[in-house]
Amino acid sequence: MSKLSRDDVLKLAHLSRLKLTEEEIERSRSELSEILGYVEMLDKVDVSGLEPTYQVTGLKNVMREDDVKKYQASPADLLKNAPAVRDNQFKVKRVI
Amino acid sequence: MDNWPAISDIAKGVQTGSLKAVDLVENALKALQEKNEYQTVIATTAERAKERAAQIDKEIANDQAVGRLAGVPFIAKDNFLAFGANTTAASNILKPFEAPYQATAIERLEAEGAILVAKSNLDAFAHGSSTENSDFFVTKNPHDKTRVPGGSSGGSAAAVAAGLVPFALGTDTGGSIRQPAGFCGVVGYKPTYGLVSRSGVIAMVSSTDVIGPLTKNVADAATVLDVMAGRDELDSTTIEKDPDGYDLRNTKYEIRNTKVGVIREYLAEGLELGVKQVIDGAIDKLKNAGVEISEVSLPSLPLALAVYYIVCPAEVSSNLARYDGQRYGYSDPTAHDLLSSYELSREKGFGAEAKRRIMIGTYVLSSGYYDAYYKKAQTVRTKIISEFAEAFKKYDVLLGPTSPTTAFKIGEKVNDPLSMYLSDIMTVAVNMSGNPAISLPAGSSDGLPVGLQLIGPMRGDRKLLEIAKTCEELQ
Numbered sequence: 395m396s397k398l399s400r401d402d403v404l405k406l407a408h409l410s411r412l413k414l415t416e417e418e419i420e421r422s423r424s425e426l427s428e429i430l431g432y433v434e435m436l437d438k439v440d441v442s443g444l445e446p447t448y449q450v451t452g453l454k455n456v457m458r459e460d461d462v463k464k465y466q467a468s469p470a471d472l473l474k475n476a477p478a479v480r481d482n483q484f485k486v487k488r489v490i
Numbered sequence: 491m492d493n494w495p496a497i498s499d500i501a502k503g504v505q506t507g508s509l510k511a512v513d514l515v516e517n518a519l520k521a522l523q524e525k526n527e528y529q530t531v532i533a534t535t536a537e538r539a540k541e542r543a544a545q546i547d548k549e550i551a552n553d554q555a556v557g558r559l560a561g562v563p564f565i566a567k568d569n570f571l572a573f574g575a576n577t578t579a580a581s582n583i584l585k586p587f588e589a590p591y592q593a594t595a596i597e598r599l600e601a602e603g604a605i606l607v608a609k610s611n612l613d614a615f616a617h618g619s620s621t622e623n624s625d626f627f628v629t630k631n632p633h634d635k636t637r638v639p640g641g642s643s644g645g646s647a648a649a650v651a652a653g654l655v656p657f658a659l660g661t662d663t664g665g666s667i668r669q670p671a672g673f674c675g676v677v678g679y680k681p682t683y684g685l686v687s688r689s690g691v692i693a694m695v696s697s698t699d700v701i702g703p704l705t706k707n708v709a710d711a712a713t714v715l716d717v718m719a720g721r722d723e724l725d726s727t728t729i730e731k732d733p734d735g736y737d738l739r740n741t742k743y744e745i746r747n748t749k750v751g752v753i754r755e756y757l758a759e760g761l762e763l764g765v766k767q768v769i770d771g772a773i774d775k776l777k778n779a780g781v782e783i784s785e786v787s788l789p790s791l792p793l794a795l796a797v798y799y800i801v802c803p804a805e806v807s808s809n810l811a812r813y814d815g816q817r818y819g820y821s822d823p824t825a826h827d828l829l830s831s832y833e834l835s836r837e838k839g840f841g842a843e844a845k846r847r848i849m850i851g852t853y854v855l856s857s858g859y860y861d862a863y864y865k866k867a868q869t870v871r872t873k874i875i876s877e878f879a880e881a882f883k884k885y886d887v888l889l890g891p892t893s894p895t896t897a898f899k900i901g902e903k904v905n906d907p908l909s910m911y912l913s914d915i916m917t918v919a920v921n922m923s924g925n926p927a928i929s930l931p932a933g934s935s936d937g938l939p940v941g942l943q944l945i946g947p948m949r950g951d952r953k954l955l956e957i958a959k960t961c962e963e964l965q
Contacts, residue, residue, distance in 0.1 A: 406849045407849065411811075411814070411829075411833050412840070412845055412848065414837065414845070415837075418842075418845070426849060428907075429846075429850055430853070432911075433800050435793065436793060436796050436800075436870055437866075439793060441872070441873065444872045446865055450684075450948075451684045451729055453684070465591070467590040475590070477818075486816045487828040488827070
């Protein structure tokens with residue numbers, strides 16, 4: 395596989411919500427290209443007639459009663475890790 | 491190295507009053523402090539451990555029933571949510587994270603009286619094969635401090651090898667229990683996918699992640715597995731446990747006529763000579779014990795690592811999207827809007843390997859590439875699964891080395907991600923297929939431990955453990 399361009403890496407970083415440093419951009423170009431080059435060995439594998447596998451246990455529609463349970467974590471416990479809280483809710487930067 | 495008695499004997503001692511839980515916890519905490527040179531743990535949970543131990547001793551004094559792991563100290567990899575210390579996944583982004591609830595595995599062990607004493611080091615978010623990707627520090631191999639303990643459950647493996655605790659918990663996504671167990675000379679067990687609940691364990695690759703024990707011997711691993719295994723309402727991917735359970739104390743397995751297949755692809759080029767000699771020696775011992783042993787080929791196994799390095803980053807990129815600096819974990823204080831808050835929190839909170847996997851995952855899942863990479867990999871996965879299923883029509887277990895080499899030097903592969911990935915080449919296939927597997931100490935090469943890997947059929951955990959225990963006795 396040809397080496398990823400600087401624009402490719404910047405696009406991936408943006409999609410991944412990562413703000414890379416200059417050094418990381420350059421390093422990523424070669425490291426990501428090398429790894430993607432390795433996995434190219436799958437291109438030659440004949441998989442005609444086979445379906446993809448997404449899970450291995452064969453479990454289907456695992457159901458349970460939709461009832462309220464008393465759980466060990468309280469809302470206050472769940473908020474104690476939040477960077478910012480107001481009125482018992484997560485406070486985030488403006489979205490729209 | 492300290493010698494803990496068998497787990498069932500420790501519990502029996504506590505139950506009958508000949509051992510005190512407070513002393514056992516004190517011993518483990520003292521060992522952790524005295525053998526700090528290996529840097530196996532990120533934090534202890536000393537305060538709550540002492541409280542729990544005192545409580546157990548009090549219950550015994552009052553003639554109350556205590557569990558079958560009463561007073562047994564253990565360590566959990568720091569990607570298990572637990573009370574008593576922060577749960578960090580050895581990452582900067584989760585450094586300040588205090589778990590609001592606990593993993594089902596921890597709950598089940600503690601309900602039987604086991605006592606969590608510390609949280610062990612790992613490659614951040616379990617991304618790695620050496621524990622060098624920890625955002626905090628590097629754990630050392632107790633057999634040679636200049637070498638890695640393997641990874642990602644390196645802290646757990648090194649702690650058990652150094653005799654700090656009778657058992658430790660790890661997670662195995664591509665080999666992260668078995669590979670460090672092999673490098674450190676302990677037993678590492680990867681159960682059938684779905685056998686142990688992952689509720690409260692930080693997700694990495696949801697279609698392959700499993701939880702398992704690292705111990706000194708197979709019987710201890712079976713005891714711990716038996717307590718953790720089975721359906722859990724909090725994890726809808728869990729399966730039923732074997733009706734006979736996994737405890738092997740009252741089992742006598744007759745290994746004669748067991749059919750063992752030696753995986754040809756795992757003895758091919760790239761295997762270190764010293765490792766090959768130890769594995770050959772183990773095969774001879776099995777032959778002498780009357781085992782029917784022959785070579786078997788699973789031609790798609792050499793593709794498993796490529797499949798893994800598509801599926802793994804794809805699922806990692808999705809599972810790590812939740813670390814966005816808004817609800818928990820590191821949040822960059824200099825961000826001026828929502829986008830920069832995401833980008834700066836993630837840029838500073840994630841290490842190099844997490845970023846690498848997130849970006850590869852994003853690439854292989856992006857429109858235009860999805861079919862060529864992700865769908866193709868999942869289809870080759872089907873091929874690997876059918877080759878295993880075919881082999882188990884003929885064999886009871888499959889055998890090979892756990893890793894192609896013994897423990898490598900600290901720093902040796904850290905700047906070469908692909909060569910680091912290749913150290914999982916013999917462990918990843920069963921993560922893609924879901925099969926159970928175990929790494930057993932089989933001997934040493936130049937003074938470093940060599941792991942023997944046994945693989946069982948899906949849901950065949952009990953028989954795999956029985957065979958492994960007999961194998962262990964032959965070594």
